[in-house]
Amino acid sequence: xxxxxxxxxxxxxxxxxxxxxxxxxxxxxxxxxxxxxxxxxxxxxxxxxxxxxxxxxxxxxxxxxxxxxxxxxxxxxxxxxxxxxxxxxxxxxxxxxxxxxxxxxxxxxxxxxxxxxxxxxxxxxxxxxxxxxxxxxxxxxxxxxxxxxxxxxxxxxxxxxxxxxxxxxxxxxxxxxxxxxxxxxxxxxxxxxxxxxxxxxxxxxxxxxxxxxxxxxxxxxxxxxxxxxxxxxxxxxxxxxxxxxxxxxxxxxxxxxxxxxxxxxxxxxxxxx
Amino acid sequence: xxxxxxxxxxxxxxxxxxxxxxxxxxxxxxxxxxxxxxxxxxxxxxxxxxxxxxxxxxxxxxxxxxxxxxxxxxxxxxxxxxxxxxxxxxxxxxxxxxxxxxxxxxxxxxxxxxxxxxxxxxxxxxxxxxxxxxxxxxxxxxxxxxxxxxxxxxxxxxxxxxxxxxxxxxxxxxxxxxxxxxxxxxxxxxxxxxxxxxxxxxxxxxxxxxxxxxxxxxxxxxxxxxxxxxxxxxxxxxxxxxxxxxxxxxxxxxxxxxxxxxxxxxxxxxxxxxxxxxxxxxxxxxxxxxxxxxxxxxxxxxxxxxxxxxxxxxxxxxxxxxxxxxxxxxxxxxxxxxxxxxxxxxxxxxxxxxxxxxxxxxxxxxxxxxxxxxxxxxxxxxxxxxxxxxxxxxxxxxxxxxxxxxxxxxxxxxxxxxxxxxxxxxxxxxxxxxxxxxxxxxxxxxxxxxxxxxxxxxxxxxxxxxxxxxxxxxxxxxxxxxxxxxxxxxxxxxxxxxxxxxxxxxxxxxxxxxxxxxxxxxxxxxxxxxxxxxxxxxx
Numbered sequence: 001x002x003x004x005x006x007x008x009x010x011x012x013x014x015x016x017x018x019x020x021x022x023x024x025x026x027x028x029x030x031x032x033x034x035x036x037x038x039x040x041x042x043x044x045x046x047x048x049x050x051x052x053x054x055x056x057x058x059x060x061x062x063x064x065x066x067x068x069x070x071x072x073x074x075x076x077x078x079x080x081x082x083x084x085x086x087x088x089x090x091x092x093x094x095x096x097x098x099x100x101x102x103x104x105x106x107x108x109x110x111x112x113x114x115x116x117x118x119x120x121x122x123x124x125x126x127x128x129x130x131x132x133x134x135x136x137x138x139x140x141x142x143x144x145x146x147x148x149x150x151x152x153x154x155x156x157x158x159x160x161x162x163x164x165x166x167x168x169x170x171x172x173x174x175x176x177x178x179x180x181x182x183x184x185x186x187x188x189x190x191x192x193x194x195x196x197x198x199x200x201x202x203x204x205x206x207x208x209x210x211x212x213x214x215x216x217x218x219x220x221x222x223x224x225x226x227x228x229x230x231x232x233x234x235x236x237x238x239x240x241x242x243x244x245x246x247x248x249x250x251x252x253x254x255x256x257x258x259x260x261x262x263x264x265x266x267x268x269x270x271x272x273x
Numbered sequence: 274x275x276x277x278x279x280x281x282x283x284x285x286x287x288x289x290x291x292x293x294x295x296x297x298x299x300x301x302x303x304x305x306x307x308x309x310x311x312x313x314x315x316x317x318x319x320x321x322x323x324x325x326x327x328x329x330x331x332x333x334x335x336x337x338x339x340x341x342x343x344x345x346x347x348x349x350x351x352x353x354x355x356x357x358x359x360x361x362x363x364x365x366x367x368x369x370x371x372x373x374x375x376x377x378x379x380x381x382x383x384x385x386x387x388x389x390x391x392x393x394x395x396x397x398x399x400x401x402x403x404x405x406x407x408x409x410x411x412x413x414x415x416x417x418x419x420x421x422x423x424x425x426x427x428x429x430x431x432x433x434x435x436x437x438x439x440x441x442x443x444x445x446x447x448x449x450x451x452x453x454x455x456x457x458x459x460x461x462x463x464x465x466x467x468x469x470x471x472x473x474x475x476x477x478x479x480x481x482x483x484x485x486x487x488x489x490x491x492x493x494x495x496x497x498x499x500x501x502x503x504x505x506x507x508x509x510x511x512x513x514x515x516x517x518x519x520x521x522x523x524x525x526x527x528x529x530x531x532x533x534x535x536x537x538x539x540x541x542x543x544x545x546x547x548x549x550x551x552x553x554x555x556x557x558x559x560x561x562x563x564x565x566x567x568x569x570x571x572x573x574x575x576x577x578x579x580x581x582x583x584x585x586x587x588x589x590x591x592x593x594x595x596x597x598x599x600x601x602x603x604x605x606x607x608x609x610x611x612x613x614x615x616x617x618x619x620x621x622x623x624x625x626x627x628x629x630x631x632x633x634x635x636x637x638x639x640x641x642x643x644x645x646x647x648x649x650x651x652x653x654x655x656x657x658x659x660x661x662x663x664x665x666x667x668x669x670x671x672x673x674x675x676x677x678x679x680x681x682x683x684x685x686x687x688x689x690x691x692x693x694x695x696x697x698x699x700x701x702x703x704x705x706x707x708x709x710x711x712x713x714x715x716x717x718x719x720x721x722x723x724x725x726x727x728x729x730x731x732x733x734x735x736x737x738x739x740x741x742x743x744x745x746x747x748x749x750x751x752x753x754x755x756x757x758x759x760x761x762x763x764x765x766x767x768x769x770x771x772x773x774x775x776x777x778x779x780x781x782x783x784x785x786x787x788x789x790x791x792x793x794x795x796x797x798x799x800x801x802x803x804x805x806x807x808x809x810x811x812x
Contacts, residue, residue, distance in 0.1 A: 004570050004633060014577060026584075028591035028606065051499075051506040074506055074597055142463045146488040148808045150513025150594050155463045157583070160576035174461035191413045191487045192458065192466060193435045199459050221510050226422050226431055227491030246513065248593065 015164045016250075019257065023092050023250040030075040031089040032068045032243070034104050037116045041108040043085035045077050052214065052221045064114075065105040068094060069217035069231075072245035085114065095242040095255035099233065102217070102243055137169035138260050140210070141179035141203065145196045145232060146189035146222075150246040151213035155183065163249045170256055176200070181208030181259065183252075184236070187215040187222045188229035200236050208239045208259045212252055217241040277301060277359035280323065280351055284363055287319040297364070298744035298759075299529060304346075304364040310376035316365050317347065317379050325363055326352025327379075327659050328748070329774035330389035331759040332397045334425045336371035338764075343374040343397060347386075348746070348759070351677070352656070356693065358677040362746055369399065378404040385659030388782065389774075396423040396493075408442055411486045411811075422494050429494060443482045446472035451479065454793065458487045465807035469796075476792035481785040488811040496771050500737055501527045501601050504768045508758075511773055512809035513594055517543075517550040518751030519773065519809065520599040522758035525680055526745030526771075527601050530762055531736055537682075538729045539603030544681040544689065545722045546595050546604075547750075548715040549616075553582035554752035555712040556627060558804045562705050563634060565798030566643040574630045578623055585619045588612060602735035613723050620716045627716075631709045644702035648787040648799030651699060660783045662754015662776045663711070664803050667696045667703035674750035688721040700790075701802040738766025751776050753805060775809035 016024075025031075035044055044064050047055040054070035055077065057063040066077075078086040096102045109115040142155055158165040159172065173179050176199050188196055200209065211232040214220030218241075224230030232238050242255035281303055285294060292307040307316055328350040335342050347365040351358040367376055378401035379386040390401040391410035398421035401407070409416070415436030421427060446453075452473050458466035468484040496507045501523075508523035509516050521543055528535060535543075560575010583593040589612055590598040598604055634640050650660070655668040665672055675683040675691040683689050694710035696703035739762035747758045754776030763769030784803055791799045 007629065008570075026588045026591070028589070029587060030591040030597060051503040072506060072510070073592070075591070143459060144464070144466045144488070146490055146808075146811075147465070148510045148513045149465055149806055150510075150516070152463055152465060153513055154593070157576075157580060159463075160580050161573050162577065162580045172463055176459075186488065187490065189488055189490055190416075190432075190435055191489055194437070195458050195466065195487070221507055222490045222492065222495065224432070225429060225491045225495060226427075226433065227489050227494075245510070245596070246594070248587075 014161050015167065016162055018163070018250045018253060023248065025090045025092070029090060030073045031091065032073070032094055032104075033066055033071060033075070033077050033086050034089055035064060035066070035106045035114045035116070036085055036087050037106070037114050039085040039114045041112055041114050043081065044114070045082040045086065049077050049082070051076070053223070062108040063105065064107070065103050067103050067218065068243045069099055069102040069241055070214060070220060071243065072214050072221050092248050092251040093254045094244070094251060095240050095258050097240055097258070099218070099241060102241060138208070138256060139171050139173045139178060139180050140183045140256070141176045141181070141199065142172055143182045143184045143196060143199050144186055145184050145192050145216065146186035146228065147213065147215060151185035151216070154246045154249050154252060155185070155212070157249045158252060163253065165253060165256070168253065168257070176202035177204065179203050179207070181210065181239075183210045183212055183256070184216050184232045185212050187219045188232055188235050190227050190229070193229060193235060196235055209236045210240045210242065210255055210259050211238045212242045212255065213247060214243060214245045217243050220245060275357045275359040277361035280325075280359055281361060283323045284320065284325070287323055288316055291316050298746045299362070301360070302362045302364065302746070304366055306366045306368070310367045310369060313347070313365060313367055314377050314379060314382065317383060320349045320363060320365070321383070324351060324353035325349040326656070327383055327385045327389075328362060329757045329759060329772065330386070330393060331770070331772045332393045332399060332423070333761065333770045334371070334397065334423065337425055340368070341371060342368040343371045343399065344368055345376065345393065345399065346759075347379070348757070350748070352672070356671045356676070358672070360678050374398060375400040375402060377402050380404050380406075384657050384782070385779070388778065395421070397421050398424065411489050413486070414439065414441065422491060441468070441484055443470050443484075444480060446480050448474075450474045467807050471793060471796070473793055476794065478788050478791055478793060478796070481788040483781065483785060485781060485807060486811045488808050490812065492812045493771055493773070496768050498763075498767050500767050501735070501739060502737065504771065505601060508771065508773070509596055511812055512775065512806050514554055515550070515751045515753065515756065515775065515806060515809055516594045516596045517546045517599060518749045518756055520596075521547065521681065522747045522749040522756055522773070523760065523771070524599055524601045525747040525749070526758045526760035527739065528735070529745035529747070530739045530743040530760065532740075533602055533733050533735055535603050536730045536733055537727045539731045539733070540682040541686075541722050541726050542604045542608060542731065543599055544683060545608070545719060546590070546598050547681060548718045548722070549582065549586060549589075550595055551752045552623065552712055552715040552719070553579050553586065554804075555708040555715070556582070556623065558801070559630065559634075559705055559708055559712075561801045561804065562644070562701065562798065563640065565801040566640045568634065568637065568640045571630060571634055571640070574626065578626050578630075581619060582623065585615060588615055600732070603730070603732035605732070607731050608726065616719065616723060620719055624713070624716050627709065627712055634705070641702065643795065643798060644705060645700060647701045647791050647795050648802055649699050649790040650783050650787045652697070654786050655699070655783065658782050659779050661779045662751070663704055663707050664780050664783060665754065666694055667707045668699035669695060669697040671695055672755070674748045674755040678748035678755070680747060680749055682722070686725070688725065689718065691718070701798055704802040741766055753777050754780065756809070773809065773812060775806065777805035777807070777810045780805050781810055
């Protein structure tokens with residue numbers, strides 16, 4: 001007991017200070033792909049390069065879009081010669097309130113160069129939103145709707161001493177009846193669809209739904225099939241989408257904090273959905 | 274490595290006259306095309322008598338080919354006898370009428386066959402005559418009869434509506450004071466979904482009936498028709514914490530088909546990734562066992578070790594689950610001197626923290642009291658059910674695919690012969706101890722790999738399309754045990770059929786047996802000591 005205490009004291013504080021301090025991103029991190037503005041439009045890789053079908057357009061047309069919700073961060077679209085046209089982002093703060101908010105779209109400029117549209121939201125506004133919501137508490141029920149367990153383990157990591165999400169007033173609770181919302185991982189399998197609906201119904205209103213990972217956000221690599229609904233949005237009203245395969249723990253923290261802003265914006269007693 | 278010749282000669286002699294013998298799927302393996310389905314039980318019994326045990330079942334729908342049949346392949350591997358076991362697979366192949374695919378069930382004699390047969394019944398519509406428990410396994414309530422997703426004529430876009438479900442059919446235990454406790458599929462913690470029906474008297478578990486396959490995503494259908502370079506990303510996502518193992522199994526099977534020699538440096542780096550995956554799993558699992566015993570210091574210590582190793586994984590592979598590293602033909606990113614130093618430092622830190630945690634647990638009677646004699650899996654049950662990995666080795670079954678089916682750089686290189694950890698108590702404590710010994714061995718292997726890393730290329734050229742109609746077979750020792758990958762290319766060189774029998778799939782049927790020596794509050798502890806994935810079981 002005493003030695004355990006001494007060891008703990010010697011170890012000191014290991015907890016990261018995200019979001020006050022930015023996430024530490026390793027050099028090889030494969031983040032969200034983005035067409036480089038100014039690059040030759042024709043250098044963009046064909047849609048077939050993406051194993052999860054996140055890329056559309058190109059192929060002679062004048063538009064090109066990458067759906068970050070579908071993207072599994074394999075990085076293949078930015079490999080080889082395509083690296084000139086696509087860069088992999090280093091931000092983890094990608095969560096959005098709507099699916100269109102996760103689509104990066106560019107068009108062919110008059111000179112054959114990539115022109116971005118529309119511009120990404122300004123960083124300052126995002127930071128302000130986080131500050132505004134930091135004081136708010138959110139208790140969530142985890143709902144695995146058929147994940148590969150990578151997203152689940154990243155949710156577990158939020159409770160480890162390094163991320164310790166409880167310091168932000170966020171916790172995971174055992175019963176949906178104790179929860180302010182559900183945090184969902186997986187594409188919603190056929191065998192879980194009923195359980196997913198019932199768990200959500202058991203959460204008192206107003207309730208938030210946070211979809212974590214490519215599968216939950218869009219179906220991801222699983223897609224839509226006899227066994228998969230193709231994303232949580234097909235079954236529940238989603239408030240925040242956190243893309244990634246899986247999203248890093250900080251990306252999930254950011255998504256949760258974004259969701260808290262949504263609850264504040266809703267009139268008391270109003271249905272959050 | 275043991276010579277496979279004696280066992281193959283024995284099998285040839287035993288099966289003479291029952292069908293045609295040919296090599297495959299790998300050059301040193303044996304496939305027996307049985308004269309008819311009725312030969313199957315006797316042939317399987319001969320293989321059992323020759324010391325072989327069941328590895329997997331791979332069915333294919335070849336109705337649209339010139340064969341016009343449905344094929345069922347029972348794949349066996351050496352199971353009994355002294356280690357090391359010879360690296361060989363023996364396949365019993367049966368051709369069935371695609372309109373009425375029917376054959377005798379092996380489950381009455383071979384309990385390990387039960388889930389495989391139920392799965393093939395659901396997904397292919399194959400009838401296994403005499404199966405003792407023919408309830409649906411993979412498809413749940415309200416699934417239309419006569420609709421089998423892995424038949425080629427099944428429309429991949431079809432989505433039959435989800436209908437309300439009644440009580441799932443299960444064994445009902447009756448008697449004074451017997452209660453049923455339903456748990457799941459949505460659980461109280463951050464864990465994967467499964468339903469457990471406990472029949473209890475007081476705290477004692479009389480009977481546990483699990484119902485899984487809630488996370489069935491249809492991935493084996495999803496992967497059909499993809500070129501290998503795309504299919505890899507699906508195989509890698511069968512499971513999160515087995516990402517490296519599953520990617521590697523898929524790659525080795527596809528490389529066999531393509532006839533590609535993977536460069537030596539790539540094989541070392543693949544082995545490195547496998548051991549790093551095992552290590553982050555094992556230290557995290559020891560922490561989770563501590564959590565199951567309410568020892569929170571141990572939980573935090575395990576979580577911190579795991580977190581540090583996952584941060585290391587991201588430095589190395591750009592992903593905290595080491596995704597994107599293993600690709601067909603080799604590996605995608607190389608090791609730098611700086612990364613090698615970071616790995617060495619992480620090994621030193623993990624080794625120190627691991628010994629500290631294990632010592633603290635072992636010297637804490639309030640913890641060990643929970644671990645001892647809890648969740649017993651007897652050796653004979655482990656063998657009968659074909660249990661693998663940590664769960665098997667903790668019950669005295671001396672098997673490890675790193676030694677018995679060498680892959681990546683194991684066995685073939687100096688210092689990479691794996692010392693297999695064996696315990697005999699078969700309880701939670703034994704499974705924790707096996708993990709601790711294996712974690713130390715992983716650290717040793719990582720150091721050997723770093724010290725002996727050969728120079729050279731990391732990627733061999735892989736064709737975009739595979740040679741048509743060839744099969745590959747690989748057994749990879751994942752953190753949970755041997756995962757068996759069966760892959761076949763189609764006429765167009767794309768994936769025609771891919772089947773994964775994960776370690777968790779083999780081990781789940783053992784959990785209800787272990788639960789019988791536990792009280793209900795200890796079930797989470799028993800479950801954590803097996804630490805089975807639902808996702809790579811359900812696929």
